[in-house]
Amino acid sequence: MDLDACDAVVVVGATVLADSGRLAIVPAAARPPARLAFYLGRVGGREVAGIVPAGDLALVPPAAMVPLRGAFADLNDEAARADRELATAAVAMATWHERAAHCPLCGTATEPREGGWSRRCPADGVDHYPRTDPAVIVAITDADDRMLLAHVSYHSPLRYSHLAGYVEPGESLEQAARREVFEESGITLDEVEYAGSQPWPFPASIMIGYRARAASTDIAVDGLEVTDAAWLTRPELARLVAAGEMILAPPGSIARYLIHSWYGGTVPDADGVPSA
């Protein structure tokens, strides 16, 4: 695969080049100089690579770098979904290359191979591959069908979402779901049921979503990672969001999907506009 001959998705950090609301695929002849390139695949008859530009980009609006979080989020729009999938792969791969620049065994600088889908250590000949770290996210309801939403300390003050966390070595996904929820809220779970998954390359996760019924409802947050949690009815959630007192996860996220699938549709945002 001649990566230089590919059209390109342009990645900088967790942002991608977009144009007029769509993911931009820059023709090979118009690509900016790149310091990293990796093959993404054949898209609509075009060979497409992801590239990280070597320098600053001179962008003419409406072309712009947009954060992958929340971009191309209309799940009912097939074109947006395709854009999001390609952009997610591009950000995930670029992030992995940045983090795999040195061999974890001996520290030698690694070199990309196989169209950028592996990196080899020239000192010991070991190949390293992109990795994905599993994390679970759990939408919990109680016997009255109230939803547990929590605030975690590293999010903005009004952002509430489901409890989530990384899977630890030796755990099943279901065990991780139960442990995270208990550690962060003190709540124990009855049934835990798979609800869907989403790649989440911030920096290298896949979020595995569950729905669960709480066996206990008394909340005991740790006050450090999780600072607040509450059981909410649908009208209570709608009122808080409409009043601008609660911000939900971005459109297009599995967290938002889990809320909407419980709520029974979109929760109108602070401007009264049903959001995607």
Ligand SMILES: [Zn+2]
């Ligand atoms: Zn090595």
